[in-house]
Amino acid sequence: MATALENLEEPSGLFFDIYGSFDPNSVTPRLGRLRVKGRQELETPNFFAISSRGVVPHLTPDVISASTTIGGVHMALEDWPSPLHTFTALPRSLITVLAPRRTPAVSAPKGNSNTAISVFTSTGFQVLSNKSYISYIAKLRPDIAIPLADVPHGSDPGTKRVAKMGDRTQEWVTELLNSKNDEQAVFAPILPIDSLSQYEYLNQLADELTDGISGLAFYDSNLLPDMPATTSLSRLPRLSLDEPSSPRQILRQVSLGMDIFTIPFIGFATEASIALTFRFPRPVLDDPLVSDGVGGSVLPLGINMSSKTHTASLKPLSTACTCYTCTAHHRAFVQHLLSADEMLSWTLLQIHNSHVVSEFFTSIRESVRRGTFDVDCDEFVRAYESELPEKSEQGPRVRGYHSKSEGPGESKKNKAAWGNLGKFEHGISGLVPDEPAGTLENKGFAKKADI
Amino acid sequence: MAAAQSMPSALDFELVARCSTTKARAAILTLPHGPVQLPLFMPVATQASLKGLTPEQLEGTGCRLCLNNTYHLGLKPGQEALEAVGGAHKLQGWKHNILTDSGGFQMVSLLKLANITEEGVRFLSPHDGTPMLLTPEHSIALQNTIGSDIIMQLDDVLVTTSPDTKRMREAMERSVRWLDRCIAAHKNPTTQNLFCIIQGGLDLEMREECCREMVARDTPGIAIGGLSGGEAKADYCRVVSTCTGLLPELKPRYVMGIGYPEDLVVSVALGADMFDCVWPTRTARFGDAITKHGVLKLRNASYRNDFGPVEEGCGCICCRQGKGSLGVTRAFVHHLAAKETVGAHLLTIHNVWYQLALMRSVRESIIEDRFPAFLKQFFADLHGGDKAKYPDWAVEALRTVGVDLMM
Numbered sequence: 001m002a003t004a005l006e007n008l009e010e011p012s013g014l015f016f017d018i019y020g021s022f023d024p025n026s027v028t029p030r031l032g033r034l035r036v037k038g039r040q041e042l043e044t045p046n047f048f049a050i051s052s053r054g055v056v057p058h059l060t061p062d063v064i065s066a067s068t069t070i071g072g073v074h075m076a077l078e079d080w081p082s083p084l085h086t087f088t089a090l091p092r093s094l095i096t097v098l099a100p101r102r103t104p105a106v107s108a109p110k111g112n113s114n115t116a117i118s119v120f121t122s123t124g125f126q127v128l129s130n131k132s133y134i135s136y137i138a139k140l141r142p143d144i145a146i147p148l149a150d151v152p153h154g155s156d157p158g159t160k161r162v163a164k165m166g167d168r169t170q171e172w173v174t175e176l177l178n179s180k181n182d183e184q185a186v187f188a189p190i191l192p193i194d195s196l197s198q199y200e201y202l203n204q205l206a207d208e209l210t211d212g213i214s215g216l217a218f219y220d221s222n223l224l225p226d227m228p229a230t231t232s233l234s235r236l237p238r239l240s241l242d243e244p245s246s247p248r249q250i251l252r253q254v255s256l257g258m259d260i261f262t263i264p265f266i267g268f269a270t271e272a273s274i275a276l277t278f279r280f281p282r283p284v285l286d287d288p289l290v291s292d293g294v295g296g297s298v299l300p301l302g303i304n305m306s307s308k309t310h311t312a313s314l315k316p317l318s319t320a321c322t323c324y325t326c327t328a329h330h331r332a333f334v335q336h337l338l339s340a341d342e343m344l345s346w347t348l349l350q351i352h353n354s355h356v357v358s359e360f361f362t363s364i365r366e367s368v369r370r371g372t373f374d375v376d377c378d379e380f381v382r383a384y385e386s387e388l389p390e391k392s393e394q395g396p397r398v399r400g401y402h403s404k405s406e407g408p409g410e411s412k413k414n415k416a417a418w419g420n421l422g423k424f425e426h427g428i429s430g431l432v433p434d435e436p437a438g439t440l441e442n443k444g445f446a447k448k449a450d451i
Numbered sequence: 452m453a454a455a456q457s458m459p460s461a462l463d464f465e466l467v468a469r470c471s472t473t474k475a476r477a478a479i480l481t482l483p484h485g486p487v488q489l490p491l492f493m494p495v496a497t498q499a500s501l502k503g504l505t506p507e508q509l510e511g512t513g514c515r516l517c518l519n520n521t522y523h524l525g526l527k528p529g530q531e532a533l534e535a536v537g538g539a540h541k542l543q544g545w546k547h548n549i550l551t552d553s554g555g556f557q558m559v560s561l562l563k564l565a566n567i568t569e570e571g572v573r574f575l576s577p578h579d580g581t582p583m584l585l586t587p588e589h590s591i592a593l594q595n596t597i598g599s600d601i602i603m604q605l606d607d608v609l610v611t612t613s614p615d616t617k618r619m620r621e622a623m624e625r626s627v628r629w630l631d632r633c634i635a636a637h638k639n640p641t642t643q644n645l646f647c648i649i650q651g652g653l654d655l656e657m658r659e660e661c662c663r664e665m666v667a668r669d670t671p672g673i674a675i676g677g678l679s680g681g682e683a684k685a686d687y688c689r690v691v692s693t694c695t696g697l698l699p700e701l702k703p704r705y706v707m708g709i710g711y712p713e714d715l716v717v718s719v720a721l722g723a724d725m726f727d728c729v730w731p732t733r734t735a736r737f738g739d740a741i742t743k744h745g746v747l748k749l750r751n752a753s754y755r756n757d758f759g760p761v762e763e764g765c766g767c768i769c770c771r772q773g774k775g776s777l778g779v780t781r782a783f784v785h786h787l788a789a790k791e792t793v794g795a796h797l798l799t800i801h802n803v804w805y806q807l808a809l810m811r812s813v814r815e816s817i818i819e820d821r822f823p824a825f826l827k828q829f830f831a832d833l834h835g836g837d838k839a840k841y842p843d844w845a846v847e848a849l850r851t852v853g854v855d856l857m858m
Contacts, residue, residue, distance in 0.1 A: 052791055053786060053787055053790055053791050054783070054786065054787075055787065055791050055793040055794075056793075057791065057792070057793070058503075058792050058793065059793065060508070060777075060793050060796045060797055060800070061777045061779075062508070062511075062768055062777060063505065063508070066507070067505075088783065089769075089777040089778050089779045089780075089783060122790060311528055311529075311532045311535075312528075312531075312532045312535030312536055314536065314541075324505075328505075328506070328507075328544050329544050330536075332528065332532065332535075332536050332542060333499070333536075333542055333543060333544065335528070336498070336499065336527060336528040336532070336542065337498075337499075337500055339527050339528070340498040340499075340500075340523070340527045342498055342499075342500040342502070342503070343500075343502060343503035343792045343795065343796070344500040344501075344502075344503050344504070344505065346792065347503060347505065347792075347796075348505075
């Protein structure tokens with residue numbers, strides 16, 4: 001392993017080392033190591049799992065320990081109805097990140113004010129002031145806190161708003177840094193607007209505020225090349241809140257020097273019955289995806305596990321995968337669970353999908369270390385489709401805080417669990433079949449009759 | 452009715468202890484996938500999955516015998532897929548024992564939609580309207596394909612509260628005839644244990660008659676069926692006690708559909724060994740935790756800032772202290788209940804653990820011959836020591852086996 005050139009220890013208890021040659025002026029992928037007191041080290045580039053209400057969806061804490069290599073968890077303050085919840089029962093080895101909003105966040109109908117933002121809790125929209133957020137951080141003591149930022153989730157800000165965003169965020173960050181205790185690590189938010197519009201704020205970060213911050217949290221990864229090229233900022237770990245929708249977008253952000261990711265598509269894939277199957281930089285040699293007839297020369301990034309083709313398949317979800325799901329179970333079981341609406345389907349998919357992404361980052365780090373990252377990226381782009389397969393299945397019940405109504409006339413997000421008895425598609429009138437027993441018997445148990 | 456016959460068995464029943472006061476027994480039942488300790492509660496993994504738990508998590512609760520439902524597995528994934536996969540153990544990655552019902556119980560719930568004749572039951576699947584016929588031969592063939600360690604005969608189930616004595620007698624006698632068809636259809640008697648199911652409603656004479664007929668068929672185990680359908684608890688107890696009095700001592704006795712803790716301990720006192728019920732796992736999904744002091748509805752706002760374990764002294768991974776503890780609090784379950792699947796998973800782990808641990812302590816007390824004292828402590832804990840709150844039916848039933856809770 002390369003020796004760490006930069007090893008600037010901070011008072012916060014959070015350390016980030018960048019391996020290899022390090023030039024604040026260049027835009028390149030980089031290898032690092034994030035260390036947080038009491039937690040397992042995180043080799044970067046890597047990712048933090050996104051949590052909902054303090055849990056990684058579908059995974060109990062014992063399953064996280066036993067069957068995943070998740071290194072950290074992103075949590076949203078809006079998921080906490082009351083303060084003082086250091087009680088998520090997560091494995092102690094995991095790094096916790098607290099942000100004010102979920103990722104992705106539901107856009108709020110009310111804008112932010114000079115002192116507060118709108119958040120969407122399980123009991124509806126609420127106002128979260130910077131003052132109370134700061135006190136929540138003090139009580140919840142996450143390993144990493146992301147200050148309040150004036151981000152207009154879901155809508156493009158107008159000129160006037162853009163002007164305010166930098167000022168408000170700068171003020172909120174300053175307030176937090178002035179009142180937090182020394183132990184608390186803070187990742188300063190970088191706003192999803194061009195660098196000129198937040199010029200003053202960024203300069204403050206590079207200058208006066210630099211001692212108080214332990215990292216940067218990017219709402220837009222395109223800002224990476226435009227950051228002030230000071231050593232004090234460049235040496236900081238960079239967390240992406242940019243919601244990459246595909247592995248390609250992750251690769252692009254890594255190439256710009258992103259270190260740690262939050263990746264909504266892991267959960268999206270799980271709840272859409274998709275088992276991720278991509279590997280970096282190329283599929284394993286005997287990957288049968290092509291011969292399965294799933295794709296032509298370009299491979300899909302995942303396969304839909306609810307397809308009836310898996311009904312009797314004893315194969316792992318993806319070839320040569322070493323995750324719990326692929327070693328202890330098989331496609332037939334996952335397909336059955338999905339078809340039977342059993343919750344274990346999402347658990348098994350979540351374990352698998354987290355594993356695939358963990359392996360993806362392991363391979364990225366090896367590739368950067370080898371110095372072959374650029375050609376490897378080219379090969380990956382040639383081998384795989386650009387986006388995930390379309391969602392086809394109804395996933396778990398959607399809750400209000402997961403997604404917001406888009407307006408009137410919208411179709412229901414959740415299917416009705418039960419329909420009217422007796423109204424069946426094929427128009428049977430009676431409730432009890434009256435064919436001769438022999439006819440039914442010939443059809444076998446639970447076989448559809450052709451009526 | 453058919454003549455008595457003898458059949459092979461794939462189990463070993465070792466009686467370990469007998470309570471000197473009540474009819475309770477402790478035994479070791481060795482099945483094809485390993486031994487289980489009786490008395491025993493069996494959680495229900497209806498569709499080859501215990502409501503979100505991995506097989507390893509279920510194993511971690513101490514469970515070595517769980518249920519699958521034949522009716523559900525017949526629909527999904529279907530017999531063909533089960534055959535291709537190699538049975539239910541392989542389908543769900545479960546190394547331990549499985550018991551499957553016959554699909555017969557679904558008749559109670561589907562009775563209005565089903566038409567029962569001598570051939571079998573015909574009904575439309577409430578799921579998608581598929582016309583279905585379930586015969587004893589179908590049921591056994593399916594269970595043979597599932598490969599469960601204990602399989603159940605198809606029986607003609609009638610709600611016990613039915614006032615129609617004639618129909619009740621028909622159902623009882625038909626169940627005996629169907630048992631003969633099940634025995635004849637059973638392809639794997641040396642690897643799968645077929646249990647008969649005693650029917651006869653609340654009519655004790657009919658139950659006695661059914662016991663005599665079915666015991667003569669010499670199945671490896673015996674179930675008491677048709678109960679848990681809304682009958683008075685006192686009637687339930689009379690039926691169980693009557694049947695256990697007529698059953699051979701060296702065979703396991705399984706009362707179907709029983710799961711409330713007080714029902715379990717009383718039924719054990721009346722001589723039953725095995726029980727199953729969806730209630731512990733279903734109630735977990737509603738945010739209800741079973742404890743020895745009663746059920747806690749953790750969705751209630753009063754638990755929002757309750758940072759104690761779900762149950763003090765419980766050994767499950769949520770509650771236990773020290774090594775292997777998750778440190779789950781009531782407040783955390785409250786926070787998750789009915790919002791995140793993980794909340795259901797955690798309480799499911801706790802509730803299954805509770806039921807199995809209850810039966811373990813019942814067993815220990817039988818072996819140490821202090822079961823009557825155990826019963827007294829159990830009801831005292833459950834009702835906060837207030838004897839006025841003890842259910843009459845339990846007090847009455849336990850009196851019949853020599854235990855007076857009021858003393």
